[in-house]
Amino acid sequence: MRTEDLIKALDADARDKAMPLGKAWWLAVGVAVAIAATVFLATIGPRPDIMPAMHTMRFMSKFVFTLALVASAFALIRVLSMPGASTRRAMAWMIAAPVLVVLAVVLELFVVTQADWGKRLVGSNMMICMSFIPLIGIGPLAVFLGMLRYGAPTRPVLAGAVAGLLAGGLAATFYAAHCFDDSPLFVATWYTIAIAFLTLLGAIGGRLFVRW
Amino acid sequence: MTGKDEAELSRLLKAAIAGDERAYADFLHRIAALVRGFARRKIVQGGVDPEDVVQETLLAIHVKRHTWRPDAPVLPWVYAIARFKLIDAFRRRGRRIEVEIDEIAETFAEPETETISERDINRALDGLPPTQRSVVSSISVDGHSIGETAAKLGVSETAVRVSLHRGLAAIAKRFGRQ
Numbered sequence: 001m002r003t004e005d006l007i008k009a010l011d012a013d014a015r016d017k018a019m020p021l022g023k024a025w026w027l028a029v030g031v032a033v034a035i036a037a038t039v040f041l042a043t044i045g046p047r048p049d050i051m052p053a054m055h056t057m058r059f060m061s062k063f064v065f066t067l068a069l070v071a072s073a074f075a076l077i078r079v080l081s082m083p084g085a086s087t088r089r090a091m092a093w094m095i096a097a098p099v100l101v102v103l104a105v106v107l108e109l110f111v112v113t114q115a116d117w118g119k120r121l122v123g124s125n126m127m128i129c130m131s132f133i134p135l136i137g138i139g140p141l142a143v144f145l146g147m148l149r150y151g152a153p154t155r156p157v158l159a160g161a162v163a164g165l166l167a168g169g170l171a172a173t174f175y176a177a178h179c180f181d182d183s184p185l186f187v188a189t190w191y192t193i194a195i196a197f198l199t200l201l202g203a204i205g206g207r208l209f210v211r212w
Numbered sequence: 213m214t215g216k217d218e219a220e221l222s223r224l225l226k227a228a229i230a231g232d233e234r235a236y237a238d239f240l241h242r243i244a245a246l247v248r249g250f251a252r253r254k255i256v257q258g259g260v261d262p263e264d265v266v267q268e269t270l271l272a273i274h275v276k277r278h279t280w281r282p283d284a285p286v287l288p289w290v291y292a293i294a295r296f297k298l299i300d301a302f303r304r305r306g307r308r309i310e311v312e313i314d315e316i317a318e319t320f321a322e323p324e325t326e327t328i329s330e331r332d333i334n335r336a337l338d339g340l341p342p343t344q345r346s347v348v349s350s351i352s353v354d355g356h357s358i359g360e361t362a363a364k365l366g367v368s369e370t371a372v373r374v375s376l377h378r379g380l381a382a383i384a385k386r387f388g389r390q
Binding site for chain 1: 228229231232233236237240241244263265267270271272274275276277278279280281284285287288289290291292293294295333336337348349351352353355357358372376377380384385388
């Protein structure tokens with residue numbers, strides 16, 4: 001087929017319209033939140049003392065970390081799925097969540113006596129944390145990988161990894177409402193491991209499925 | 213020159229997305245010429261036919277045109293897709309090349325005209341289900357309109373549009389999967 005001929009075929013298909021990618025991403029996040037919420041409520045659900053817990057700094061700080069991750073990963077994955085869009089600024093913002101966690105860890109080390117560090121880090125729930133964050137996040141990850149296929153990421157493995165971070169941040173936000181371990185020492189350790197697992201899964205998914 | 217190109221391409225693509233077929237044809241012709249220049253300069257050793265890269269890029273631009281934001285510049289978007297398809301073409305032929313990211317400045321190539329040779333896209337076309345293949349080749353190779361194709365095949369225009377759309381999407385996907 002000559003290029004001329006191909007253009008004729010593409011031109012005849014011009015009327016077909018797809019949803020703009022930016023709008024589709026918002027829709028995908030809505031679907032992903034619905035899936036995560038359903039899995040969360042059907043399995044572990046929020047902790048019974050969530051109302052009083054909301055008045056404590058440590059409990060609320062968990063949402064600051066996870067929502068910072070969600071916001072920055074969402075901004076980055078959007079530009080990664082659009083060819084030619086500059087990723088520099090969105091990439092720089094990815095530092096926000098880790099910096100917040102590190103600051104909180106340092107504060108925690110100051111206010112908690114050294115004898116209690118180990119207890120706070122190990123917590124009471126780490127196996128639940130490491131299994132339920134991936135469990136809640138796997139559906140959203142599938143949605144985000146599907147969105148990457150709909151988009152056009154020129155770096156599919158990186159984009160897949162960011163899909164994992166976004167799914168992990170979302171899942172961790174829900175999980176945080178269940179978890180009794182509010183210490184930044186616990187969050188920095190076990191949440192990170194669980195989210196890293198989803199990130200790895202996302203990178204593999206990006207490598208295998210995100211072809212266009 | 214580049215700024216004028218950019219503004220003109222942006223105008224054409226916006227009109228095309230709004231449904232203006234003539235603007236879309238004009239847009240695709242200009243893009244084909246630019247990508248051809250880009251591919252010919254990048255492919256210094258043999259093994260990859262620049263025209264294959266042009267066609268794969270045009271297909272990708274077509275099926276991914278919803279990834280362009282109307283407030284974003286067109287040329288970086290086009291060249292990012294072209295670079296991706298070029299690397300893909302080398303990868304498929306068992307070669308690794310690196311096309312640096314910051315080459316946009318030198319990619320504003322002079323438009324070049326096509327040379328004829330066998331295309332990968334022909335093989336992809338041959339792999340389509342019969343209905344899609346006859347619709348795509350009627351419109352492309354034979355140059356028939358949607359209406360003429362519908363009359364020739366004895367189906368509705370809507371059916372022709374659907375087959376065309378699915379056929380093109382399937383060809384584009386095949387290049388991504390290989």
